[in-house]
């Protein structure tokens with residue numbers, strides 16, 4: 001059995017900010033970033049509501065298909081994002097997500113990587129930057145869970 | 159520790175109170191070494207003999223055909239290595255894609271060492287194709303090693319038909335019966351099986367003891383080399399308390415075989431109610447050719463570990479072969495071999511009952527499960543629509 | 544069963560009451576599988592972790608260097624196979640002529656499979672010649688495997704000097720410390736040992752559990768293939784009650800190490816009194832370089848089994864390496880290797896004490912032994928005159 005911290009379990013059993021964002025006002029933009037697939041066994045859809053003038057993230061919500069640490073990491077991510085500007089958010093690392101939860105088992109660190117990836121995707125969408133496609137990524141698939149490659153993990157974790 | 163509803167009996171079982179009682183004297187006053195030359199050790203040797211008779215009786219075997227091991231994994235390793243060492247000129251093994259890692263990983267290692275291995279495929283219900291088996295056996299086949307019942311789905315293979323094909327071509331026949339023993343009745347007297355593995359902790363004996371059935375006359379080479387214990391077939395000081403426990407557990411299992419129907423009724427009730435009240439659920443594995451105690455259910459669009467931990471919060475123990483849970487981060491090789499869709503693969507849970515399981519426990523599971531599944535599906539980005 | 548005076552502690556030991564108490568919960572309520580994905584199994588995994596720390600502490604090792612096994616024999620088999628599999632190009636092994644069959648018989652089998660094996664000889668006191676060792680190690684030597692203490696005589700080998708020679712030539716170094724652990728203090732931090740075997744039932748844990756020390760960084764290939772238990776180094780569901788018991792036994796052994804002097808005093812008193820009051824007796828093995836608890840005494844002109852059975856009649860348990868007793872009908876390979884005269888070879892008895900042995904028990908042995916020896920000598924056609 002994995003050794004999850006109490007905070008991981010708390011965020012798994014009582015996740016904050018689950019679901020989608022349905023309402024927005026004038027001057028607010030809602031974007032979505034998505035990673036993973038049902039084939040991989042893990043997927044995260046991250047929804048952000050951003051103030052178009054200040055670039056501050058007003059709301060963040062998530063939908064996750066995955067293990068307990070994937071659900072907890074997604075929820076932790078949304079908590080960390082609220083109130084940050086887009087540029088501050090881009091500097092957020094998966095380590096910070098894990099630290100927010102009091103740590104993750106080493107084998108489960110990649111679950112937090114998914115959060116960082118979805119965040120990148122959402123912000124790129126917000127900025128209108130085309131997304132790098134995963135399908136033609138040449139590295140070997142190390143985590144069948146969400147189709148990230150080892151080169152990508154190295155880039156992100158280390 | 160709070161009480162738990164234990165539906166993970168294919169992983170390990172509770173030690174029966176009568177089993178504990180039988181073994182306790184060998185953890186206290188009767189601590190002698192059965193190989194010793196004094197009465198004190200001799201008494202212990204007698205207890206080992208009785209246990210051997212009890213295990214032999216459960217299998218319809220001769221006493222001399224039973225060799226003690228430390229676990230099911232050792233039995234599988236010993237059987238396969240023995241069969242190969244006894245026939246050094248034959249270099250082909252046939253097994254299935256859904257074996258336990260104790261067989262599968264050993265076969266993979268043997269491939270690196272020059273053996274060729276055929277892994278029989280299974281269909282969507284977890285069954286092998288006998289024609290594929292027949293086509294792959296040759297005079298070079300040293301061993302056919304097939305499990306009696308699958309640990310994840312409970313699916314039963316047609317052992318005697320497989321054994322007949324193996325025997326016709328002169329191959330030895332090993333059966334990993336770790337999950338079958340005690341759940342269905344076996345009789346070595348009328349069987350084609352040469353070598354059969356069982357493990358104590360799956361039949362209410364403690365962990366750390368198992369046995370290997372070796373048909374009289376079968377060529378055998380010991381796996382564990384050393385002293386003369388077990389008439390040279392397994393060296394090492396005998397785990398006497400474990401052996402006595404396994405003997406008693408075998409006797410209890412034998413007398414319990416007639417009541418397995420009750421376990422099956424509870425299993426069927428659990429399974430059918432889940433299918434009826436929770437949408438997007440399926441049973442994995444052949445509906446009938448299955449152990450009476452096992453139910454593997456796919457809950458679409460959600461992930462197994464999340465289900466297990468939610469059940470755990472309600473004190474319910476089950477297991478899953480999904481990614482994320484097993485330490486391997488790979489979804490179950492059994493369910494993958496069956497070609498199940500991804501939506502099912504990642505969200506499958508195994509409930510495995512025992513003679514201790516009660517109606518009240520099953521009712522409690524059925525009470526909390528729908529809410530758990532609903533909650534996780536509400537978190538998921540996928541759904542049936 | 545009547546009470547017995549148990550002086551056969553090198554064969555197996557009594558389970559300490561505290562050890563039994565520690566393991567019992569894992570034979571009753573805590574029966575989960577440590578690999579399982581529920582709190583019920585997780586609790587059990589924690590107990591396994593604690594036990595690992597306890598065994599590591601006794602050896603001065605890191606927790607991650609401890610691998611559970613089912614007995615000393617498995618430890619020896621696993622260590623030797625691991626060392627060879629990790630260095631497939633080296634085909635030479637060095638061991639001694641007086642090893643336990645778990646090492647010796649495996650080496651003999653390996654010879655048939657193409658390895659060359661050097662069996663170092665011993666002198667009349669059971670000691671090896673380091674010059675012989677030095678002369679036989681080459682760059683092709685994969686492994687030096689030497690016991691710490693001999694089970695029959697208690698003779699101690701100069702392990703660190705042997706290890707230094709092995710390391711200098713790049714060979715792996717395995718030590719069968721089954722008889723040494725708990726009797727003398729060990730510290731892996733400052734040792735040359737790469738792999739070390741111990742067995743639970745020799746240190747007041749039950750039969751069926753042991754451990755292998757594997758120095759961090761040592762190339763290792765598992766002997767038991769299967770699941771991912773023990774971080775891939777030993778497959779098979781963990782013998783949790785046995786592991787917890789071994790942990791506790793290790794902790795007790797560690798705290799007992801300071802009192803071994805008492806055992807030695809009793810042993811010396813037994814030995815010196817026998818030599819003084821019974822003529823034609825000799826101590827086998829080096830008088831000083833020896834375990835504190837073991838005394839191997841040759842009673843000339845009579846046969847070991849006859850002595851043992853006579854002692855048994857008085858409720859005294861000891862053992863002998865002579866013909867007829869061990870099932871092998873061959874006199875002890877250890878005493879033969881020492882070149883002892885036949886008159887001694889066949890009439891040697893091992894007394895092995897434990898922390899439970901009392902002065903009263905030794906006095907009782909000294910009371911009955913002279914009469915036993917006299918009676919048997921009177922029956923014998925041989926004598927000193």
Ligand SMILES: Cc1ncc(COP(=O)(O)O)c(C=O)c1O
Nearest residue numbers: 394395614615616643694721742
């Ligand atoms: C030196 C030595 N090595 C190995 C063993 C084998 O241990 P086990 O009986 O636990 O397999 C023994 C005990 O019989 C022994 O004394």
Ligand SMILES: Cc1ncc(COP(=O)(O)O)c(C=O)c1O
Nearest residue numbers: 229230231258309336357779780
């Ligand atoms: C089918 C099957 N074979 C072998 C084993 C291995 O048994 P053990 O865990 O006793 O080594 C198991 C249990 O895990 C099993 O289910």
Ligand code: FES
Nearest residue numbers: 042067111145482
């Ligand atoms: S998302 Fe957590 S292990 Fe796959």
Ligand code: FES
Nearest residue numbers: 848866867868872
């Ligand atoms: S005299 Fe009986 S076996 Fe040796």
